[in-house]
Amino acid sequence: xxxxxxxxxxRGEMLAKVGAGSIDDLFVDVPPEARLAGPIxxxxxxxxxxxxxxxxxxxxKKNLAAADAPFFCGAGAYRHHVPATVDHxxxxxxxxxxxxxxxxxxxxxxxxxxxxxxxxxxxxYGCAVANASMYDGSTACWEAVAMAGRVTRRNRVVLSGALxxxxxxxxxxxxxxxxxxxxxxxxxxxxxxxxxxxxxRIDDRTSCVVVxxxxxxxxxxxxxxxxxxxxxxxALLIAVNTEPVALGAIKSPGxxxxxxxxxxxxxIGVGLQFGGPYLGLFAVRDARHVRQMPGRLCxxxxxxxxxxGFVLTLSTREQHIRREKATSNxxxxxxxxxxxxxxxxxxxxxxxxxxxxxxxxxxxxxxAERLAKxxxxxxxxxxxxxxxxxxxxxxxxxxxxxxADKGILAGVSLGRLYPHADALADGLLVAVTETTGEDDIETxxxxxxxxxx
Amino acid sequence: xxxxxxxxxxxxxxxxxxxxxxxxDYAQGQLGDIVFVExxxxxxxxxxxxxxxxxxxxxxxxxxxxxxxxxxxEGNEALEGDPALVNTAxxxxxxxxxxxxxxxxxxxxxxxxxxxxxxxxxx
Numbered sequence: 001x002x003x004x005x006x007x008x009x010x011r012g013e014m015l016a017k018v019g020a021g022s023i024d025d026l027f028v029d030v031p032p033e034a035r036l037a038g039p040i041x042x043x044x045x046x047x048x049x050x051x052x053x054x055x056x057x058x059x060x061k062k063n064l065a066a067a068d069a070p071f072f073c074g075a076g077a078y079r080h081h082v083p084a085t086v087d088h089x090x091x092x093x094x095x096x097x098x099x100x101x102x103x104x105x106x107x108x109x110x111x112x113x114x115x116x117x118x119x120x121x122x123x124x125y126g127c128a129v130a131n132a133s134m135y136d137g138s139t140a141c142w143e144a145v146a147m148a149g150r151v152t153r154r155n156r157v158v159l160s161g162a163l164x165x166x167x168x169x170x171x172x173x174x175x176x177x178x179x180x181x182x183x184x185x186x187x188x189x190x191x192x193x194x195x196x197x198x199x200x201r202i203d204d205r206t207s208c209v210v211v212x213x214x215x216x217x218x219x220x221x222x223x224x225x226x227x228x229x230x231x232x233x234x235a236l237l238i239a240v241n242t243e244p245v246a247l248g249a250i251k252s253p254g255x256x257x258x259x260x261x262x263x264x265x266x267x268i269g270v271g272l273q274f275g276g277p278y279l280g281l282f283a284v285r286d287a288r289h290v291r292q293m294p295g296r297l298c299x300x301x302x303x304x305x306x307x308x309g310f311v312l313t314l315s316t317r318e319q320h321i322r323r324e325k326a327t328s329n330x331x332x333x334x335x336x337x338x339x340x341x342x343x344x345x346x347x348x349x350x351x352x353x354x355x356x357x358x359x360x361x362x363x364x365x366x367x368a369e370r371l372a373k374x375x376x377x378x379x380x381x382x383x384x385x386x387x388x389x390x391x392x393x394x395x396x397x398x399x400x401x402x403x404a405d406k407g408i409l410a411g412v413s414l415g416r417l418y419p420h421a422d423a424l425a426d427g428l429l430v431a432v433t434e435t436t437g438e439d440d441i442e443t444x445x446x447x448x449x450x451x452x453x
Numbered sequence: 454x455x456x457x458x459x460x461x462x463x464x465x466x467x468x469x470x471x472x473x474x475x476x477x478d479y480a481q482g483q484l485g486d487i488v489f490v491e492x493x494x495x496x497x498x499x500x501x502x503x504x505x506x507x508x509x510x511x512x513x514x515x516x517x518x519x520x521x522x523x524x525x526x527e528g529n530e531a532l533e534g535d536p537a538l539v540n541t542a543x544x545x546x547x548x549x550x551x552x553x554x555x556x557x558x559x560x561x562x563x564x565x566x567x568x569x570x571x572x573x574x575x576x
Contacts, residue, residue, distance in 0.1 A: 153494070291489065321513065
């Protein structure tokens with residue numbers, strides 16, 4: 001059955017009503033150079049399903065996928081082993097339809113899962129309360145900035161130079177629609193994060209300081225020192241984590257004094273998936289801030305018979321009740337990704353997470369030692385978890401390209417993240433996880449030697 | 454001391470230059486169990502008819518409007534730990550905030566107790 005309810009005259013009527021001459025007129029605010037001038041060249045109007053499948057398969061063979069090559073790319077998205085159990089459990093019918101559960105009387109399983117997810121995130125981050133997830137790490141980061149504005153009633157946002165540039169970009173984009181003033185910077189190419197420089201940028205109008213931990217170059221900043229400086233100025237410290245596995249090895253941001261802790265949860269239970277859907281994590285250290293939090297919150301309660309049960313709670317913060325005065329316009333969560341995170345985390349347990357972190361770090365150390373022996377190459381970092389920055393002495397973009405041509409995905413060049421910063425151009429971010437073989441490290445080192453020779 | 458009422462169900466006590474603002478018994482009855490009150494910070498400038506505080510019950514979150522224009526001088530800290538005071542003593546201990554009176558003439562448009570009572574009866 002074809003379901004095309006609108007006739008040309010229906011369309012004509014609607015266009016006339018809004019004062020547009022054609023459908024294309026509805027897109028005039030898109031710059032002309034970004035608009036297609038006509039049909040896409042070379043795309044046939046129709047093909048058989050079999051022909052399309054054959055064509056797409058041929059196209060997909062041009063990809064060099066993470067699992068098909070020595071793989072060292074990270075910069076906010078990490079390749080980890082996801083046990084088959086995770087996929088099995090999240091595909092059960094009771095869970096797979098996990099949409100925002102409004103009705104506790106029919107959604108106890110989903111609500112209990114979200115409650116356990118929140119508990120895991122709160123413990124991982126060293127916080128009192130976590131919500132039922134956000135869209136991804138970068139949007140969670142913006143929501144934290146917005147929340148800090150509500151708590152402090154200030155609007156100057158200090159971003160660490162070593163915050164992921166994509167996260168900083170999301171904050172800048174959202175701040176276009178608020179009165180927040182964003183103070184940002186480029187990362188300093190030095191072994192230790194520039195805490196002094198960051199602290200010097202905090203003033204008495206600052207609502208929050210946003211620091212990535214570990215940072216974009218893989219270094220581990222001293223959060224306690226920044227927390228102290230932020231609090232002395234009446235500002236909040238927002239810690240951003242893009243690699244939750246790291247928190248199996250280093251102290252949680254909450255423990256170090258961060259007021260709001262946000263991050264990307266993809267590493268646990270969620271694959272790389274071409275960049276999404278991912279999973280935003282959001283927690284606050286002090287339960288008194290809970291009413292300023294965005295997003296869904298699941299709570300534990302007792303039913304009329306005194307039995308343990310789960311409900312959505314503090315919903316008066318949210319837009320279906322509070323309308324335009326809600327703490328956020330987020331109205332859902334990444335339910336299925338949160339479930340995957342929770343199942344994987346449950347399988348690991350605290351002991352397993354610590355071991356996984358230890359394996360990641362040990363392999364990363366081996367890689368850093370080996371790669372530092374390549375002539376012309378040095379490791380920037382004093383500290384790192386499973387990702388570090390190499391200085392290659394030449395534009396890393398070209399090196400990454402040359403290594404990709406040899407079938408090696410060597411990492412993310414800083415030139416790709418900061419296309420206009422020449423001082424960073426020789427930097428290469430190298431991530432190593434439990435999926436990296438020691439032979440992969442050797443392959444990369446040998447090929448790097450050849451390319452740089 | 455004079456007490457006035459608004460058609461948004463706030464009451465305002467005027468004592469010289471200082472006014473105390475709360476929500477009426479009728480309002481708390483409509484809202485049900487009150488679980489949270491968000492008060493303006495001292496020093497906040499509020500404008501007649503604009504939102505000044507938020508009251509949350511198990512049913513809804515509602516704005517509380519400033520009955521007159523002025524500056525908030527104090528919030529009722531007792532509501533932080535015990536928001537249910539608004540249910541048990543809405544027109545006394547459950548007050549929301551104190552404020553200055555920028556323009557005495559604004560009081561003239563408000564209702565007295567008898568007028569408010571008949572306003573509620575008409576709802």
